[in-house]
Amino acid sequence: xxxxxxxxxxxxxxxxxxxxxxxxxxxxxxxxxxxxxxxxxxxxxxxxxxxxxxxxxxxxxxxxxxxxxxxxxxxxxxxxxxxxxxxxxxxxxxxxxxxxxxxxxxxxxxxxxxxxxxxxxxxxxxxxxxxxxxxxxxxxxxxxxx
Amino acid sequence: xxxxxxxxxxxxxxxxxxxxxxxxxxxxxxxxxxxxxxxxxxxxxxxxxxxxxxxxxxxxxxxxxxxxxxxxxxxxxxxxxxxxxxxxxxxxxxxxxxxxxxxxxxxxxxxxxxxxxxxxxxxxxxxxxxxxxxxxxxxxxxxxxx
Numbered sequence: 001x002x003x004x005x006x007x008x009x010x011x012x013x014x015x016x017x018x019x020x021x022x023x024x025x026x027x028x029x030x031x032x033x034x035x036x037x038x039x040x041x042x043x044x045x046x047x048x049x050x051x052x053x054x055x056x057x058x059x060x061x062x063x064x065x066x067x068x069x070x071x072x073x074x075x076x077x078x079x080x081x082x083x084x085x086x087x088x089x090x091x092x093x094x095x096x097x098x099x100x101x102x103x104x105x106x107x108x109x110x111x112x113x114x115x116x117x118x119x120x121x122x123x124x125x126x127x128x129x130x131x132x133x134x135x136x137x138x139x140x141x142x143x144x145x146x
Numbered sequence: 147x148x149x150x151x152x153x154x155x156x157x158x159x160x161x162x163x164x165x166x167x168x169x170x171x172x173x174x175x176x177x178x179x180x181x182x183x184x185x186x187x188x189x190x191x192x193x194x195x196x197x198x199x200x201x202x203x204x205x206x207x208x209x210x211x212x213x214x215x216x217x218x219x220x221x222x223x224x225x226x227x228x229x230x231x232x233x234x235x236x237x238x239x240x241x242x243x244x245x246x247x248x249x250x251x252x253x254x255x256x257x258x259x260x261x262x263x264x265x266x267x268x269x270x271x272x273x274x275x276x277x278x279x280x281x282x283x284x285x286x287x288x289x290x291x292x
Contacts, residue, residue, distance in 0.1 A: 018217070024174060027211070029228050030169065030177070032213050067177055067178050071164070071166070071180045105277070128179070
């Protein structure tokens with residue numbers, strides 16, 4: 001993949017406030033929900049903050065298959081990453097994503113038992129731009145970025 | 147479900163230009179893509195125009211399980227509808243969704259063999275608004291709307 005395309009993908013991932021996170025329910029139907037685009041490690045790993053009791057978290061605890069989708073509607077650009085979602089409950093991950101004001105969602109703070117971090121690790125993806133699209137294994141993105 | 151909530155849902159569905167359409171791939175991973183919000187029959191049935199050769203269409207021909215997601219990011223509102231996606235190739239559906247300028251995507255016009263209509267029929271759903279969310283069977287929406 002060429003540098004221009006990688007830059008374009010990075011810019012999309014850095015600028016979008018919301019990510020569309022999908023899981024599979026018990027019957028195998030995809031389930032999608034908008035979540036805040038909070039933090040990431042390169043293009044491979046993405047972190048989300050949510051409730052342990054939420055439907056999506058419960059689904060990921062049974063089936064980690066997931067996709068996350070970044071979209072710039074105005075420019076007809078969409079990045080889909082396919083991979084696995086882990087539910088992290090350790091203090092390190094909780095601290096990493098905690099932000100002032102999160103008490104609205106988790107009244108007991110960082111140690112609120114209903115607060116978890118979802119960690120997504122991409123395996124492959126698709127980048128749609130205009131009328132073109134490009135399918136890739138995540139290694140191709142990471143190697144090109146390094 | 148109360149009338150105010152139904153009105154809110156209708157307004158979301160009518161105003162959003164883009165819908166996030168999800169399928170399941172052969173390995174059971176959800177796959178999401180933004181598509182134009184073109185036409186619908188109430189809240190139950192939604193139509194999309196796409197290519198027969200596209201990955202998403204090919205997935206729906208094998209596995210019709212789907213969800214579609216409408217999102218107003220500014221107001222923290224999201225409607226997820228879960229149901230089945232059918233791939234329609236008949237002339238009636240093609241004509242219904244055809245619009246001037248579509249020749250960019252389908253050079254041979256309405257009868258372009260690569261042009262198909264995706265017909266989504268909802269079975270159940272979730273409506274997220276602010277910090278609340280409401281799960282429903284599609285009959286509850288339809289009955290309340292009638």
